[in-house]
Amino acid sequence: MPAIPDKDKQALKDRFKKELKNDVTIRLFTQRTFGLTIPGRECRYCDQTQALMEELAALSPKLHMEVKDFYSETKEVREACVDRIPAIVLTKGAGSNVKFYGIPAGHEFTTVLDDIVTLSRGVSPLSLDTRKKLKRLKEDVHIQVFVTPTCEYCPPMARVAHAMAMENNHIRADVVEVQEFPLVAQRYMISSVPKTVINNRVQFVGAVSEAVLMDKVLEAAGLSPEERTTPAFSTAPELGPSTRQSA
Structure with missing residues (x-):
């Protein structure tokens, strides 16, 4: 059974043909089991994620797929700052700032699609004000957005x-499908999504505007926003059992 329904493939081909400009690499960090399951190295969704990404990459000559083994290709893992699998890195070159941990199913499949288009076109969806503020960042910032496939509020946070x-190479943004990583959920005490954690210093639950997220990034970096924006949080759904949807 295909990971992407046949009825959706032609629509995606048409979209990519129309919207993609430059080549994009989908770099998947997974594990090669050769039919064996090693205790302590179980990866429930690695095979499904690889099948999904391979089918997606096959829909356009501008998409290229690379598969890296998490346990044997340690140099690549270290350089990409990958600490769990499956991990998807989207890049136009050697960068590894844009990551998705887990299988991008349900609402999160659109996140990956939109990211690919944004990377390929090289046109930022961010406002001019946000891009100006991002130029103030001179130190590294790590943004983690925790999501689930059924959360309708999550994709906007992930995409921003x-x-x-x-936009800024000092920022590393990870979107994490938290139901696949229960230890991560425990560490960050995640009970509802989206939850955003920045530099392990600033964290909040719910969907906020681009301007508010920008202010939170500056706060985590130790910079004061030129103008404070009053947060306007959207109601976040409680984290419940996974009800995965087809990508």
Whole structure:
């Protein structure tokens, strides 16, 4: 059974043909099991994620797929700052600022699609004000956005975080499908999504505007926003059992 329904493939081909400009590499960090399961190295969704990304990459000559083994290709893992699998890195070259941990199913499939288009076109969806503020960042910033496939509030937060990482090389933005990583959920005490953690210093739950997220990034970096924006949080759904949707 295909990871992407046949009825959707032609629509994606048409979209990519129309919207993609430059080549984009989908770099997947996974594990090669050769039919064996090693205790302590189980990866429930690695095979499904690889199948999904391979089918996606096959829909356009401008998309290229690379598969890296998490346990044997340690240099690449270290350089990409990958600490769990499956991990998807989207890049136009050697960069690794834009990551998605887990299988991008449900609403999060659109996040990956939009990220690919944004990278390929090289046109930022961010406002001019946000791009000006991003230029103030001279130190590294790590944004983590925790999501689930059924959360409708999550993709906008994920896309803005990734767009910021595309705009400024000091930003590393990870979108994490938290139901696949229960230890991560425990560490950050995640009970509802989206939850955003920046530099392990600033964190909040709910969907906020681009301007508010920008202010939070500056706060985490120790910079004062030129103008404070009053947060306007959207109601976030409680984190519940996974009900995965087809990508």
